[in-house]
Amino acid sequence: MNIKINHIAKMEGHAGFMMSVLHGDVQSAKIEVQEGIRLIEGILIGRHFKDVPVIAQRICGICPVVHNLTAIKAVENAFGIIETQETEALRKLLEWAQFIHSHALHLFFLSLADFLDIENDLQLVSEYPKQAKQAIQLREFGMLIVRTVGGRVVHPLTNEAGGFKKVPTVEELQEMIQMGEKALPVALELGAFFRGVRVPDFTRATEYVCLEKNGEYAIYDGDLVSNKGLRIPVSKFEANFHELHRPKEMIKRVESDLKTSYNIGAIARVNIQRDKLNTEAEKYLGTFGFQFPDYNPFHNIYYQMVEVIQAIEDSLKILKNLGHLDLQNALSQPFEVKEGIGVAAVEAPRGTLFYHLDIDARGYVKNANIITPTAQSLSNMEDDVKAYLPRVLELPPHEREKKLRALIRAYDPCISCAVH
Amino acid sequence: MHATTIHLKPQGNSANQGHPDSTEPSVQAPVSERKPKVAIVSLTSCEGCQFVLLDLGEKFLNLVNQIEMVDFRLLEDLEDPGEALDLAIVEGNPVTSENMKTLLSLRERAKLLAVLGNCAAMGGIPEIKNYHEGPNTIKRVYKYIQGIENPEVREVDNFVKVDFTFPGCPVTGEEVLKYLPELIAGRIPEIPDKPVCVECLRKGNKCLFLEKKPCFGPMILGGCDAVCPTARMMCQGCRGLRKTGNTKAMRATLKTMMTDQEFEDTTEIYGLRDDIEAREQPGN
Numbered sequence: 140m141n142i143k144i145n146h147i148a149k150m151e152g153h154a155g156f157m158m159s160v161l162h163g164d165v166q167s168a169k170i171e172v173q174e175g176i177r178l179i180e181g182i183l184i185g186r187h188f189k190d191v192p193v194i195a196q197r198i199c200g201i202c203p204v205v206h207n208l209t210a211i212k213a214v215e216n217a218f219g220i221i222e223t224q225e226t227e228a229l230r231k232l233l234e235w236a237q238f239i240h241s242h243a244l245h246l247f248f249l250s251l252a253d254f255l256d257i258e259n260d261l262q263l264v265s266e267y268p269k270q271a272k273q274a275i276q277l278r279e280f281g282m283l284i285v286r287t288v289g290g291r292v293v294h295p296l297t298n299e300a301g302g303f304k305k306v307p308t309v310e311e312l313q314e315m316i317q318m319g320e321k322a323l324p325v326a327l328e329l330g331a332f333f334r335g336v337r338v339p340d341f342t343r344a345t346e347y348v349c350l351e352k353n354g355e356y357a358i359y360d361g362d363l364v365s366n367k368g369l370r371i372p373v374s375k376f377e378a379n380f381h382e383l384h385r386p387k388e389m390i391k392r393v394e395s396d397l398k399t400s401y402n403i404g405a406i407a408r409v410n411i412q413r414d415k416l417n418t419e420a421e422k423y424l425g426t427f428g429f430q431f432p433d434y435n436p437f438h439n440i441y442y443q444m445v446e447v448i449q450a451i452e453d454s455l456k457i458l459k460n461l462g463h464l465d466l467q468n469a470l471s472q473p474f475e476v477k478e479g480i481g482v483a484a485v486e487a488p489r490g491t492l493f494y495h496l497d498i499d500a501r502g503y504v505k506n507a508n509i510i511t512p513t514a515q516s517l518s519n520m521e522d523d524v525k526a527y528l529p530r531v532l533e534l535p536p537h538e539r540e541k542k543l544r545a546l547i548r549a550y551d552p553c554i555s556c557a558v559h
Numbered sequence: 560m561h562a563t564t565i566h567l568k569p570q571g572n573s574a575n576q577g578h579p580d581s582t583e584p585s586v587q588a589p590v591s592e593r594k595p596k597v598a599i600v601s602l603t604s605c606e607g608c609q610f611v612l613l614d615l616g617e618k619f620l621n622l623v624n625q626i627e628m629v630d631f632r633l634l635e636d637l638e639d640p641g642e643a644l645d646l647a648i649v650e651g652n653p654v655t656s657e658n659m660k661t662l663l664s665l666r667e668r669a670k671l672l673a674v675l676g677n678c679a680a681m682g683g684i685p686e687i688k689n690y691h692e693g694p695n696t697i698k699r700v701y702k703y704i705q706g707i708e709n710p711e712v713r714e715v716d717n718f719v720k721v722d723f724t725f726p727g728c729p730v731t732g733e734e735v736l737k738y739l740p741e742l743i744a745g746r747i748p749e750i751p752d753k754p755v756c757v758e759c760l761r762k763g764n765k766c767l768f769l770e771k772k773p774c775f776g777p778m779i780l781g782g783c784d785a786v787c788p789t790a791r792m793m794c795q796g797c798r799g800l801r802k803t804g805n806t807k808a809m810r811a812t813l814k815t816m817m818t819d820q821e822f823e824d825t826t827e828i829y830g831l832r833d834d835i836e837a838r839e840q841p842g843n
Binding site: 194275 | 603607617635637653728791
């Protein structure tokens with residue numbers, strides 16, 4: 140028997156899912172990409188390094204900030220540029236804002252309806268108007284930061300190799316702090332609502348991978364670690380995680396050195412870094428009473444909520460600290476263009492995003508490799524679908540499809556990123 | 560068939576109509592009570608333009624309240640029933656044959672078709688490949704190229720009639736709020752033929768030319784609130800040439816600020832290069 144989901148809506152990009160079952164045994168579970176290729180890595184070749192973030196961030200309309208950050212970091216690493224602490228602070232602020240913006244969208248508008256048996260978000264908004272407003276208010280805080288610091292929400296403008304073209308004013312910092320202080324209680328209240336949303340009880344052990352760094356919940360830098368004992372610098376990413384291209388597939392999958400699928404994103408980060416959460420985020424996580432490691436992929440939405448709280452707390456810390464620093468030091472500084480290889484990774488909302496750029500002496504790209512989060516988590520998602528399917532196999536087809544879509548969407552996949 | 564209803568605001572068009580304090584986009588009540596049927600569909604793209612719509616938050620939801628959303632896969636699971644449309648809004652490029660089928664069918668079903676953003680309007684980032692290695696670009700990315708659709712990237716108006724273009728990479732939210740109600744009411748709006756410089760000056764920005772920094776502002780259609788020069792980033796032309804944009808004069812002005820190679824490279828980012836070449840053809 141073949142089970143086909145034609146098109147999974149409410150996620151970034153287009154894909155369906157195909158499963159085959161023989162005498163009750165799941166033979167295969169595979170995503171079917173319905174997105175065309177854009178060949179971003181190919182078109183970066185021969186372009187000047189200044190164009191790299193401009194082009195590469197357009198891989199994704201939902202997480203352009205993290206593509207912008209990683210591309211610029213890779214360029215700076217190729218040239219040996221060391222960012223100032225002010226530049227680093229503004230970049231981390233942008234990244235946390237991206238987390239808030241992206242997670243709050245997924246949590247509320249893309250995934251929540253699955254667990255309330257609603258198929259249309261406009262109906263969701265009408266049944267939960269208060270929570271809808273809260274989700275919108277949180278997103279607006281994230282958007283305010285990206286607009287103020289980055290110059291625009293979708294496809295930011297100010298960040299470049301060497302620093303920022305423009306920096307926020309003292310008044311703008313104040314405005315962001317004020318909005319952040321209002322956002323925190325809103326997030327806690329929305330969090331309490333999500334705490335009451337029931338998701339299926341399903342677990343399958345896997346390997347979790349994310350960045351880790353001493354003393355902070357790492358999203359912007361650190362080493363790559365896993366709950367299976369991996370610990371490598373970002374420069375060894377491609378030596379440990381292997382891109383595989385299979386015929387007729389538009390997504391190059393990634394497998395770990397253990398030749399198995401692995402998972403990333405909020406669920407991986409909270410599993411690995413939970414002891415570094417801020418006060419409120421840690422307190423909120425505690426209300427669930429989960430045992431770790433937690434292998435329930437549906438819990439990803441809870442952990443995204445944990446990270447929204449974490450992001451607001453960290454944004455406020457950074458914003459308040461910026462008041463003591465001289466933001467003029469974040470303005471772009473001149474640097475020497477030279478031949479070099481730059482690799483970089485940051486934690487995107489959906490997991491580790493990796494860039495490798497090979498730049499020539501004139502500053503033009505010779506080679507580019509971009510490994511996105513969804514390309515890495517896709518095989519893990521398929522393995523989860525395979526393990527989960529027997530539990531919903533006997534349901535009427537429409538119900539079964541709803542359950543499967545809920546699992547797939549809990550991953551918050553970004554097909555545009557995965558294909559790019 | 561499914562009607563979408565939200566209740567963030569009181570139901571019905573009349574409640575929002577003509578209120579003096581109302582900042583809501585006003586839609587002329589249709590002759591019948593029937594809400595206009597609209598579909599918002601993305602082909603191959605980053606979907607950033609659709610996120611600009613979502614990022615409008617309640618303003619967008621209130622606008623949605625005044626229409627019947629037949630298809631908007633970013634927000635609903637229900638299948639598009641394939642009925643006739645008053646307005647189809649298309650984002651992205653038709654890269655796959657499935658994309659092309661979708662595009663042709665939308666045109667057939669819709670009274671008006673608008674394109675959303677630079678990819679659909681001008682080819683966008685994916686069009687860069689046309690200017691360089693063309694179909695061979697795929698070999699830089701994939702090991703097995705058999706069975707992967709890899710056409711030349713072409714703008715939507717090469718395949719279907721386009722009634723209106725929301726320009727930009729991404730589109731400007733406020734501009735969508737301004738013109739979408741017109742389209743919903745069945746009218747085709749026109750964006751004033753003014754350069755980016757008009758809004759840039761109005762914002763009190765220091766002109767990048769004064770610092771000998773290049774900018775395409777004078778030849779590019781305004782309406783974006785000069786968002787790039789405001790962020791001290793040159794205008795790279797994502798909204799396309801003005802009808803009266805003088806590309807030769809622009810080249811002459813920029814001679815001292817960027818090399819011909821840099822000019823050409825920059826015009827490729829948003830698919831502007833082919834439009835400039837067409838305009839500079841003898842006889843144009």
